[in-house]
Structures are given as C-alpha cells and as structure tokens.
Amino acid sequence: MVYMFLKTYVVGPVVNLVCRPTVVGLENVPEHGPAILASNHLSVPDAVFMPVAVPRQVYFLAKSEYFTTPGLKGRVIGAFFKAINQIPMDRRGGKASAKSLSAGGQALAEGKLIGIYPEGTRSPDGRLYKGKIGVARLALETGAPVIPVAMFGTDKMQPLGSRFPDPRRAKVTTVFGEPMDFSDLMSRRGDHATMRRVTDEIMAAIQKISGQEMADVYAADHKRALAEEKTAALKNQARDVVEATRDKGRAVTDAVSQQASNLGAKLQGRSHDGTDERGPKESA
Numbered sequence: 001m002v003y004m005f006l007k008t009y010v011v012g013p014v015v016n017l018v019c020r021p022t023v024v025g026l027e028n029v030p031e032h033g034p035a036i037l038a039s040n041h042l043s044v045p046d047a048v049f050m051p052v053a054v055p056r057q058v059y060f061l062a063k064s065e066y067f068t069t070p071g072l073k074g075r076v077i078g079a080f081f082k083a084i085n086q087i088p089m090d091r092r093g094g095k096a097s098a099k100s101l102s103a104g105g106q107a108l109a110e111g112k113l114i115g116i117y118p119e120g121t122r123s124p125d126g127r128l129y130k131g132k133i134g135v136a137r138l139a140l141e142t143g144a145p146v147i148p149v150a151m152f153g154t155d156k157m158q159p160l161g162s163r164f165p166d167p168r169r170a171k172v173t174t175v176f177g178e179p180m181d182f183s184d185l186m187s188r189r190g191d192h193a194t195m196r197r198v199t200d201e202i203m204a205a206i207q208k209i210s211g212q213e214m215a216d217v218y219a220a221d222h223k224r225a226l227a228e229e230k231t232a233a234l235k236n237q238a239r240d241v242v243e244a245t246r247d248k249g250r251a252v253t254d255a256v257s258q259q260a261s262n263l264g265a266k267l268q269g270r271s272h273d274g275t276d277e278r279g280p281k282e283s284a
Helices: 002-018 046-053 071-083 094-109 134-142 183-188 192-210 219-272
Strands: 022-024 035-039 058-063 087-089 113-116 146-152 173-176
Touching: 002 046, 035 046, 035 134, 035 192, 046 058, 046 146, 046 173, 058 094, 087 094, 094 113, 094 134, 113 134, 134 183, 134 192, 146 192, 183 192
Parallel strands: 022 173, 035 113, 035 146, 058 087, 058 113
Antiparallel strands: 146 173
C-alpha cells in the first residue's frame, strides 16, 4: 500500500517530471505472475528509476543492513523498507543467505515481481562484475522467468561519492531484455555448477544490453582489494613522512652538534692563544 501510494502519487510523478527517463522493452515484463528482474547496479538511483518504470510493485532483495542499522536513522530506514515490503537479504553467504533467498522464493511463489542485483553491490568503476548465484537459485527453485535489465546514466547522475543525484548531469534509461526461461533445469537446482552456468548466462544477457566491460571477479572482492591497496598506500605514505621527519630531525641534531663542536674548538683555540673572554693574560 505504502509502496504503490508513493510510486503513484509522489516519487513516480516527480521522477518522470524532473528527470524524464526513457524506458525500453517494458513489454518484456509480465503484467501478472512471478518474474525476476536481474539488473546491473551502477548507482543508488537504480533502485528508484527501475521500479518507477514498471507498473507493478517490485519487491527488492535489499541488503539486511538497511533493516538492522542501530540508532534513530537506522530505525527510520528499517521501518521505511518494511513499509514498502522489501525483503532483507543477508549477504554473508551460507545458510544466512539461503534463508533470505527462501523469502524471495516465497514471494515468487505468490506471483510477485522480484528485483535483484546479481553483482551484490554497486559497480565501483562502471564495469559489470561477476554475478552471485542467488539469482540462479531463485530461478531454478521457482521456475520464474528472468528478465535482464540494464540501467544507463545513473552513475553519471550520482557518481560514486556524491551524496545526492543531480538530474542535470545525465539522462537515465532503463532497458528490459527478453525473458530467460530456465524452468527445464529446475531438477538440477541444487547443483552448484548448473547455478554458476545459469548465473553467467544471465550476466552475459545483461552485458549484451548494457555494453559494459565484463570483470571476472566479484564486485565486493574488488572493492575489498581497492580498500586494502588504499590502506597500504596510506601506511606507506605515513611511514615515508615519519622517516622524512626522522631524517630531518637527525640532520638538525647533527648540525647542532657540529656547531657546538666548532664553537668548542674555537673557544679551545682562543685559550691556547693566551686569550679568553676576559682578554690577554698578564705576564708573570
């Protein structure tokens, strides 16, 4: 109820009026019955433009952190996601992720439209990353068709690191590809190799529409590697600063020591000349 109200009377009209997005292939989305919308993920606005383009409600598998973040802000966000009937997705893998996917499977069994980002997270550089097998698991468990989706322009509208989208930066286009039917493989839904192959086929279909460069790694792993590289670079920079400071301090110490030594030698030389700070010595 909240979802459709916001979409119909608030978010949808504003997005369509201000941003004037383009939608291609909407006829590929069934008007009734279960289906999986598998999309690339370039930026935060993806989660707005894609569901606005579809007349039906899209039930997204949203990361569980949206529902469990502590504090007032976290509770407000969690309440909002629950109000619009989004499904918590635990991304830790194993039984936790399987339980989340089961909730998605139940929604498909009820004839709902599920939205999922197979990459698991936003692309850090615009490439299309390796898909996680959750999308294949849902398709093989339920027999629901998979509709590849490609988003264009959202990464320019809100680049990585930007707090808010700016409609002046880019025009957004959502493209829905032809449905993919994997129902003939339902008997092999527990086979990892089959789920991997189905996932790769889905990602290839997304890539064909989006034209993105493929990256044969998981986006989360690549982000982790980038973070580790950045941390290592910062540590090296800090070490260089410490060493430079130490070297500078050593140079200053050496200079002071040299000046003290020169002064001592000068004073000693004056003493040998028979003079001191009080003047020449008197004769005996």
